[in-house]
Amino acid sequence: MFCCGSGGAEVAGLTNLTEIHDQISGMARCPYNPLHNSTALITSSGELYAATAMDFSGRDPAIYRSLGGLPPLRTAQYNSKWLNEPNFVSSYDIGNFTYFFFRENAVEHDCGRTVFSRAGRVCKNDIGGRFLLEDTWTTFMKARLNCSRPGEIPFNYNELQGTFYLPELELLYGIFTTNVNSIAASAVCAFNLSAIAQVFNGPFKYQENSRSAWLPYPNPNPDFQCGTIDSGSYVNLTQRNLQDAQKFLLMHEVVQPVVPVPYFMEDNVRFTHVAVDVVQGKDMLFHIIYLATEPVWEPGTHTVVGICC
Template sequence: MEPHFISAYDIGLFTFFFLRENAVEHDCGKTVYSRVARVCKNDIGGRFLLEDTWTTFMKARLNCSRSGEIPFYYNELQSTFYLPEQDLIYGIFTTNVNSIAASAVCAFNLSAISQAFNGPFRSQENPRSTWLPTANPIHDFQCGTINDEGPNEGLTERSLQDAQRLYLMNDVVQPESVDPLVMQDDVRFSNLVVDIVQGMDTLYHVMYISTEYGTILKALATPNKNLQGCYLEEMELLPAGVREPILSLQILHSDRSLFVGLNNRVLKIPLERCSTYKTET
């Protein structure tokens, strides 16, 4: 399959892309991996090699899996949400459409992503050889500054040759928690937004997760306690017996509302739903 791009974020000197694609480095049959890629914002391509092609493009695999002697992998990224205040990227991962339905939410710190990009590459000498770890010639790479002659002025033939073959990182980006924050079988999650709520003694990340059949799961993560997750409720938006995929989610903080995009309409839901829960006296 062609790369399926999920999202992009401008962070510092880089633009980060989140995607899923066929795993070229996987030796046994076809499988899909989820990736994070990055490129310098001032990358305008090479001078005599890689003209009109990025020279700073790198990508690494994202791991979202259920731990065990044989881990269960959620390989296909569906949605992301970036919390710049926490340097966290939340992501929805699912199994392949031809597999048993299962979904999970994992969170990744930007420091873990940078660690993978500073590690060794994985490359192959020719199209028939095995992909093997390769030393990173610039293990702490930083984007160059734009001078009068342009950002590619310092590129050498060797650096451009390296850029042609060294773009896939060897190390996998690991999530913040050993197991996913949220896991559910027999359902496919589709979209995700995260709200930050200050409690009496800790900070909470409230996740709103849409499903393929038109409900929204509300779950809680506590970043001050090693980022553990738990379910709060499942919101039924459609009449009984009606199933319709949710296409988008958006939080309007000024209104404390969640907007839900369906095929031909938009629903507005208050983020605070205290009236739903009855207090016993």
């Protein structure tokens, strides 16, 4: 059985959350293993977006849409250029898009195995392809998020662990850590939604084949489908457009934070969760950042700290 929270109740017009009205399979909507990091949301029109492992082994991760009035869609199966062993962190319904934030093995990094943090998105009115990319997103794109300590050789916090979105400011806070096998360090970076959107409108990073270099390629279809296709219509789904949608996924530019230096950095600690409260001061607004941490010297214990920006 798949259970929805208050968002689902609001969509269905329910007033009693203790009464079961329907039973829905959790397959492709909930992970088989509680250790598989997943995220999900329900839109105001009743569509369920879930980013999770689709199979028991966890080898088939997907961003999947179901329920509601639009056709079910997912990311391409067993294709590392779409998703490469991702750990999903969060998801948000913003404007014409559904955004997903996650970390994954970087396919564009040629020197060993490296994890990068990503912002991904799809158009909410995406209806999939026709003959090509059937039942598959035609608008899925992803970009790297940069959170680093600047210098002649920047110190990168590559692994996104949690986010908190302030819709009134269109500002996303993220907590990033180093790899679990390296020296423990964590940082807080903030990103404007406009900076993320700007990168998605720019060129793609494209590799012709497995032996060729990753090169920039102009964006042939900015916001493909968004605002151009009504639900149920196949206008503009040309073979060329679908071929482009199939191979152009990764953005060339990197999303940069609001300021080049992280708002907060801490060594020997790994941040796990973040929440932000905006408080009106005498002369200005203050952002109070609450961080849950897991000190490396006491495995399994947690503390919460608050900082002010």
